[in-house]
Amino acid sequence: MKHYIILTTLAIASAVACTTNTALKPAENVAPPMPTAQTTLQVSSASDEVFDGQKIVKTDDEWRGVLSRDEFRVLREEGTEKPYSGELLKNIESGSYYCAACRLKLFKSETKYDSQTGWPSFYEPIVAANVTEKVDSSHGSTRTEVECSRCGSHLGHVFDDGPKPTGLRYCMNSVALKFEKSK
Secondary structure, three states: OOEEEEEEHHHHHHHHHHHOOOOOOOOOOOOOOOOOOEEEEEEOHHHHOOOOOOOOOOOHHHHHHHOOHHHHHHHOOOOOOOOOOOOOOOOOOOEEEEEOOOOOEEEEHHHEEOOOOOOOEEOOOOOHHHEEEEEEOHHHOOEEEEEEOOOOOEEEEEEOOOOOOOOOEEEEOHHHEEEEEOO
């Protein structure tokens, strides 16, 4: 299965400017280009397995164009779905869980367990580099937020009350994940 990332020409030009340490200077008295022309870049399946350091950056409007309202609220606005409401909570099929925003592989079904917290829980990510952990001091407590390393989407939180062998509980929002059955 092939996957594609759509980037606007403006985003590509900005990326080039950042990587070449040159600034983009708009022409005087000329309106900036409208970001409507698109360039399609193919992303190989291998890049969905392990984060390769290439970040995906989009505006909120671009994310709204590819995510559902609930996905946007959780993934981009750091929301949380109601406990016991996610469609992947009781999923027991063999396969892999991917970021719903960029399709980076995050967890294997073999590491999923019933934490009885109301959200899909895993004791370890498929590859540690695929998730980023950040301090979250919102809501009057300090927790560890988990984000997708490639697109920066909020996935959930990690706690140190999980099962062996790691003792960790990656408590993820179901809407932040997509599941693909093993073949």
